[in-house]
Amino acid sequence: MKLLNPRFLNSSSAALFSLSLNRFKFPPLFAHSLLRRPNPQLQQLRLSQFRVTLSSSRSAGAATMCTSPPSVHVKDRIDLTPKEREIFDRLLQVLRHFKLQTQLRVAGGWVRDKLLGKDCYDIDIALDDMLGREFCEKVNEYLSSEGVETHGIGVIQCNPDQSKHLETARMRLFDVWIDFVNLRAEDYSENSRIPTMRFGSAKEDAYRRDLTINSLFYNINTSSVEDFTEKGIEHLKSGKIVTPLPPKQTFLDDPLRVLRAIRTEKAAADDDVIAAIADKISRERVGHEIDLMMSGNEPLKAMLHISELQLFWAVFSLPLKAEPPAPEGCERLCVDYMDSAWRLLQLIGPSSIIDNQLRLCLYAALLLPLRKAVYEEKKGKKIPVVSYIFRSSLKLKASDAETVWCLSMHLAAENFLSLIPLIISDENLQTLEGDKKSVTINVPLPSKRRILTGLLLREIKEFWRPSLVLSLLLHPQDIGLIENSSNKDAELNDRRALYSRVENAILDMGLDKVWELKPLVDGKRIMDILQIKSGGPIIKEWQQKLLQWQLAHPSGSTEECVDWMKEAQSKRARTE
Numbered sequence: 069m070k071l072l073n074p075r076f077l078n079s080s081s082a083a084l085f086s087l088s089l090n091r092f093k094f095p096p097l098f099a100h101s102l103l104r105r106p107n108p109q110l111q112q113l114r115l116s117q118f119r120v121t122l123s124s125s126r127s128a129g130a131a132t133m134c135t136s137p138p139s140v141h142v143k144d145r146i147d148l149t150p151k152e153r154e155i156f157d158r159l160l161q162v163l164r165h166f167k168l169q170t171q172l173r174v175a176g177g178w179v180r181d182k183l184l185g186k187d188c189y190d191i192d193i194a195l196d197d198m199l200g201r202e203f204c205e206k207v208n209e210y211l212s213s214e215g216v217e218t219h220g221i222g223v224i225q226c227n228p229d230q231s232k233h234l235e236t237a238r239m240r241l242f243d244v245w246i247d248f249v250n251l252r253a254e255d256y257s258e259n260s261r262i263p264t265m266r267f268g269s270a271k272e273d274a275y276r277r278d279l280t281i282n283s284l285f286y287n288i289n290t291s292s293v294e295d296f297t298e299k300g301i302e303h304l305k306s307g308k309i310v311t312p313l314p315p316k317q318t319f320l321d322d323p324l325r326v327l328r329a330i331r332t333e334k335a336a337a338d339d340d341v342i343a344a345i346a347d348k349i350s351r352e353r354v355g356h357e358i359d360l361m362m363s364g365n366e367p368l369k370a371m372l373h374i375s376e377l378q379l380f381w382a383v384f385s386l387p388l389k390a391e392p393p394a395p396e397g398c399e400r401l402c403v404d405y406m407d408s409a410w411r412l413l414q415l416i417g418p419s420s421i422i423d424n425q426l427r428l429c430l431y432a433a434l435l436l437p438l439r440k441a442v443y444e445e446k447k448g449k450k451i452p453v454v455s456y457i458f459r460s461s462l463k464l465k466a467s468d469a470e471t472v473w474c475l476s477m478h479l480a481a482e483n484f485l486s487l488i489p490l491i492i493s494d495e496n497l498q499t500l501e502g503d504k505k506s507v508t509i510n511v512p513l514p515s516k517r518r519i520l521t522g523l524l525l526r527e528i529k530e531f532w533r534p535s536l537v538l539s540l541l542l543h544p545q546d547i548g549l550i551e552n553s554s555n556k557d558a559e560l561n562d563r564r565a566l567y568s569r570v571e572n573a574i575l576d577m578g579l580d581k582v583w584e585l586k587p588l589v590d591g592k593r594i595m596d597i598l599q600i601k602s603g604g605p606i607i608k609e610w611q612q613k614l615l616q617w618q619l620a621h622p623s624g625s626t627e628e629c630v631d632w633m634k635e636a637q638s639k640r641a642r643t644e
Contacts, residue, residue, distance in 0.1 A: 142305045146182045146286055146293060155191070155241050156288045162203075162210045163289075170203070171196045172288040173251075173270060176277070179284040179293065183304060192247045194273060194285070200237030200248030207239065252276060271296040275312045279303075283312055354383060355462030362427050368403075368410045371434060375403045384435075385461045387443040390453050394438065401437045408547045408560065409433035412537055415564040420571075421533050429534035431458075432477040436538060439478040454478065477535045480528040484539035487524060488566070490517050491573045509613055509636075515620035521574060522582045522619040529583045533571070540567055578622055588629040589614050597633055 148156065159172055173194045181188035195203055201223050208218040222238040237248045253268025253276070268276075270285060274296035277283035281304045285294040295301050297312050361370035374380055380399035409430060413421065421429065441453035458464060458471040489496040497513040507516045525532045540563040541547045547559060574580065591603060594610050610633065617632055618624060 141185070142183050142301060143185055146179070149187075151242060151244065152191075155244060155246065158241060159193070159207070159288060162207050165210050165213070166206055168206070170198060171270070173285040173294070174288065175249075175273075175285055176282045179286045180281050180304060182286070183284070183293070183301070189244065191244065192249065193288075194270075195248060195250050196270065197250075197267070199235060199250050201235065203248050204237045204239045207241075270294065274300075277312060280308075280310045280312050351461060351463040355464045358383060358462055359427075359464060362430055363423070367427075367430055368407055371403050371406055375399050383461070384457050386453060387456045387460070390441050390443045392441060394441070398437055402434050405436045405541055405547070406430055406434040408541055408556070409537055412540065412560055412563060412567070415560060416537070416567055421537075425531060425534050428473050428531070429477070429537060432474045432481075432534070432538055433541065435474065436478065436481075436541065439482075473531060476528055477531055477538055480524060480532070480535035481538035481542065483524050484536055485543050487520060488539065488543055488570055491521060492566070492569050507616060509616050509620070511616075511620040518577050518579070518622075519616045519619045521577060522579050522585075523616075525574070525579055526583045526585070530581075532574075536567060536570060582619070585615075585618065587611065587614060588618060588624070588626045589633065593630070594633075597630065598637065 156172075162168070163170060163172070173196075175192050175194045178188045178191050193200075201221065204221045208221070211218045219239045219241070224236040224238070235249070238245055239248070240246070251268050251270055251273040253266055253272040274283040274285070280297050280299045282300075283295075283297050284300040284304075285296070286292070287294055293301075299310065299312075302308075303310050361367055364370070374383060380402070384399075384402075386394060410433075413426065413429070435454045435457060438453050438457075442450040443453055443456060445451055452475055454474055455471045458474065490499070494514070497517060507519050509519075511519070528535050543563075543566075547556065547563075589597075591607050591611065594607055594614075595601070595603065598606065598610070600606070613636070614629060614633060617629055621628070
């Protein structure tokens with residue numbers, strides 16, 4: 069299969085770039101072999117397993133390779149839910165009340181998903197003769213005249229510098245958030261990528277959409293689907309991803325469309341588009357698209373595409389002067405770790421790892437090669453590079469909490485490395501003989517194992533299973549260093565078995581949810597026993613010792629715990 073250089077896509081202003089999707093699932097070894105294959109030419113798109121069609125929108129000429137994809141069932145009409153019917157009827161009442169000629173059209177993904185028989189709660193309504201804010205004000209005016217409670221209107225201003233060309237108004241109707249925008253057309257000057265926006269026709273608006281399958285409208289006035297590109301429904305049925313305009317023009321108009329197309333399947337990018345992703349669109353929008361990929365059905369495939377299209381560092385941008393610097397080929401290693409984690413998770417089974425844990429586990433696996441990298445803030449404080457990626461490169465909404473969990477999983481994975489041998493074999497317990505640092509009380513070696521495991525799980529809480537998965541990418545040897553695919557398959561099967569042994573040992577020790585363990589003796593009681601009137605480091609020291617005693621004596625009572633503390637304190641006093 070030949071490699072296609074996307075630079076030639078700009079040779080015809082009428083070219084349509086189409087990736088015909090074979091609903092293709094990567095075979096088990098495909099991802100690994102793809103990452104290990106060298107990239108001979110920068111910015112070239114690997115087209116193995118895809119049919120590629122290049123054609124002029126006004127000519128019959130086309131070059132086709134590989135086989136056509138199977139057809140997808142597309143409904144003949146859109147069936148509204150009772151809630152959707154209620155919303156649309158209310159909007160039509162507004163039109164009739166004010167005698168407006170406005171055409172109300174639902175745009176984009178909602179139409180696509182409804183035609184595919186899927187539920188969709190993201191309703192965007194395009195207006196042909198007024199701004200969204202103006203129509204929302206009409207809605208509230210109508211509600212007020214009917215004695216119905218009005219709703220607040222949120223307005224998101226346009227920002228052409230960040231490829232946000234439309235002012236969007238948002239209001240809540242029947243407990244559903246609705247976005248209202250005007251139909252648009254855009255004029256570009258020769259020396260600027262920032263367009264002049266004007267009201268456009270529905271057809272002009274459709275051709276400015278990212279993909280033909282997202283250019284469909286549902287006309288609320290006529291209860292009909294409108295396909296102004298005359299290709300949207302055809303491509304929806306055939307499973308094609310096609311840009312209505314030439315790809316480079318489409319992606320430079322809004323570089324985020326590259327990521328959206330990847331999320332749907334695959335897209336081409338060249339140097340200008342990559343630079344635009346890094347400089348032109350807000351990091352919040354980039355982060356939102358990446359988060360949708362990581363939460364979707366095929367996150368690995370999406371990251372593979374991003375890596376192969378040389379978009380990885382445009383998306384997961386690094387701070388200046390990170391130490392140690394990312395080595396050459398680090399992006400492929402990042403995706404390789406995620407590939408291994410994904411395959412190991414498939415072998416383990418999803419029942420014990422819930423959705424948000426899975427998503428963050430994949431983030432943590434992807435960024436595992438960067439876990440030891442730091443950079444220096446202005447005040448001289450050293451910050452983990454992973455923290456920078458979450459908070460600055462992706463700017464995820466819950467970035468603080470998610471960064472903490474990702475960093476905690478990296479730390480827990482490192483700690484699991486020394487703990488795994490102790491958990492699975494009594495013979496390895498001898499290494500704890502004389503250990504006074506990690507376990508500060510005198511207990512038998514098996515109890516020390518329970519203490520160390522319990523302390524780690526209390527730190528990582530419900531993320532202990534994903535952390536164990538990450539640790540098994542590094543134990544007994546770094547999975548990223550295994551070149552041979554067949555060896556890697558065997559290793560992953562061995563590590564799945566090891567995961568089960570460690571998980572079962574933890575459950576047998578009764579440590580699942582150990583983070584919910586309440587102390588038998590509180591701080592006030594400790595102060596009474598020590599006969600002191602104020603707290604301080606000594607209280608924290610005893611709280612840690614008492615926690616270790618509880619972990620070593622899972623059936624111990626409060627009285628037994630107090631007796632042990634008094635005896636230990638007495639021995640301590642005699643030796644001091």
